[in-house]
Amino acid sequence: MSDLNPILSGSAQSIAAYQEAIEQSTQAVVQWLKQPEMYQGKTVAELRERINLEFTSQGLGNQAAIERAVEYFLKDSLSVHHPQCVAHLHCPSLVISQAAEVLINATNQSMDSWDQSPSATIIEMKLIEWLRAQVGYPAGDAGVFTSGGTQSNLMGLMLARDAFFARQGHSVQQHGLTGNLSKIKVLCSENAHFSVQKNMALMGLGYQSVTLVKTDAFSRMDLNDLAQKLAEAKANGELVMAIVATAGTTDAGAIDPLADIAALAAEQQIWVHVDAAWGGALLLSEKYRHFLNGLELADSVTLDFHKQFFQTISCGAFLLKDARHYQLMRYQAAYLNSDFDEEQGVPNLVSKSLQTTRRFDALKLWMGLEALGKKQYAEIIDNGVTLAQQVAEFVGEQPQLELVMQPQLASVLFRFRPEKGDTASVALLNQRIGDALLASGSANVGVTEADGVTCLKLTLLNPTVCLEDVKVLLASVVACGQQLQNA
Ligand SMILES: Cc1ncc(COP(=O)(O)O)c(C=O)c1O
Structure with a gap:
């Protein structure tokens, strides 16, 4: 066996390697969290071209493998915590959930x-x-x-x-x-x-x-x-x-x-x-x-x-x-x-x-409940439902937007409404707005159907997002819609 024992164990060498690898990864996450963009905006073709597996005979070692993961995975990941990332039922995670993952992963029960x-x-x-x-x-x-x-x-x-x-x-x-x-x-x-x-x-x-x-x-x-x-x-x-x-x-x-x-x-x-x-x-x-x-x-x-x-x-x-x-x-x-x-x-x-x-995924919920307590957990859940109601009211006041349905949980279904255009062209335009925003890296808005007609969706789970953030997002939806319409 080579000197570089890759297995997590109680040996001094393994513990040092573990601490180094975790520290390097944590530092990389911290840098990534500071990235202002929601997404770097690379296309499918660009990522296919860029990402290649380097499975060599000698191995790269932990440090280089982590560096490559940062370069090819982390930098082009979607920032699910970003206020403009509201397409899916895909939540930003609790800090305590991250800590629980450390325990879950290291113990591997x-x-x-x-x-x-x-x-x-x-x-x-x-x-x-x-x-x-x-x-x-x-x-x-x-x-x-x-x-x-x-x-x-x-x-x-x-x-x-x-x-x-x-x-x-x-x-x-x-x-x-x-x-x-x-x-x-x-x-x-x-x-x-x-x-x-x-x-x-x-x-x-x-x-x-x-x-x-x-x-x-x-x-x-x-x-x-x-x-x-x-x-x-x-x-x-x-x-x-x-x-x-x-x-x-x-x-x-x-x-x-x-x-x-x-x-x-x-x-x-x-x-x-x-x-x-x-x-x-x-x-x-x-x-x-x-x-x-x-x-x-x-x-x-x-x-x-x-x-x-x-x-x-x-x-x-x-x-x-x-x-x-x-x-x-x-x-x-x-x-x-x-x-x-x-x-x-x-x-x-x-x-x-x-x-x-x-x-042992249960640990995450256990620690989440204990860390946040009933009141704070309730607040972050209720926040999304209440925000969706406020956003719906705002959407209803915008001449270029149409509210498709009153929200019931934390989502808002709506459409960009050009001055003229039949159902099919409005549906296509909304699809293209969603695609263009993601391609620009600025926002991820859901594209779905209501009664068989394409519409846009905001899934407002993120408790750090406020009405002002959503107004910024809706302004870019309108600007994008107008631009596509005039193109
Ligand atoms: C209502 C509902 N049920 C089930 C699922 C599937 O859940 P999962 O993606 O965790 O398998 C989803 C996913 O969004 C959902 O919205």
Whole structure:
């Protein structure tokens, strides 16, 4: 073995190398944070040309590898903390989340078994208990941290599917899917996240299994249409295995009528999964917690902490109301969760997760809650929701801008409106505004669709952003729109 032992360990040499590498990286981050630009504005072609892997026989050493990462990765990264970076549900992170990452990464615990993560296992379990209490679930620890909303939604749908088959005496886990699968349906709104479709395809039921329920003027699931789709399904001999309600749709931030959906589902014993990947942040809100009334009625819930909880990627959770449903995905591996261990009361989280090896992302939320406290956490969450309302009012006053919908969470949907132009040309112009701003490196504004027509989106998660910052951004949207229009 060469002198330069690259493994992190307790040896003096390794500790010195660790400290040097971390110090060099931290210094580079500090310089990057001071960069005024949101993005250096390089194109796809320029980055492809510039970035090349240098995997040499002798190795470059830590210092040079870090220098190259700074040059080729850091300098051309997007500054997610920049006030003009508001395209997506992509948050700037808490400082304490960064500190937690240092601990998570250095210890490299794996959350599948107790003997790979003793204290971490207990912390995650206690945090799940706490999250359940926030939702209004019965006491217990049924739930697990996940890589994010897509995985949590997959767990909800998979357990809904398997509970549905189990009621008919069939174990999907043992025997796979059976029967006329084209009759099995999931209902969700037209604005639900696309992971519903992707997950249903992954589960062998295809996109065709997803029945879209219409939405109202605020992008929320329309209850009348839900009742009608349920009745149609029955008349067609279809079997509804789940309804997915959304608490915070990706664009409009719409929260479906959770309690009413749960009541309709209960009449037919249908599993309700609530995708609260975004809106779940309101669990901590002082002003808007009531938006989530009815969440406690769901059979399972998706929460995402790398959205409006300001944790670094990745950090999500899945909560299951009735722990007995976990039996549906139980698998015993002698080396991880043996009967012997379980009889001795040794906890393991592999039985609750789709993943085996898994990061200790729960630490970030744990430290975030402790560091910020309830009041400050509530403030930074409420800030975005309140700011979106102020921005919407301002947009409504601008002759060249059109507000597409009143905000419900922390997003604003709007359009640049030229004096003349048909729907298609206005849509194209707005697409080009979004592209031009990113290409200039000055701003990242979302480009999406509302009612099938292109519009712009501001996702105002960042609690350091104020109305004045957004006014500056909107002025550049208008200037860019005018320039493109006159070109
Ligand atoms: C409502 C909703 N659900 C689920 C997801 C997927 O979450 P993730 O990207 O963490 O997998 C998103 C992503 O934006 C979302 O907006």
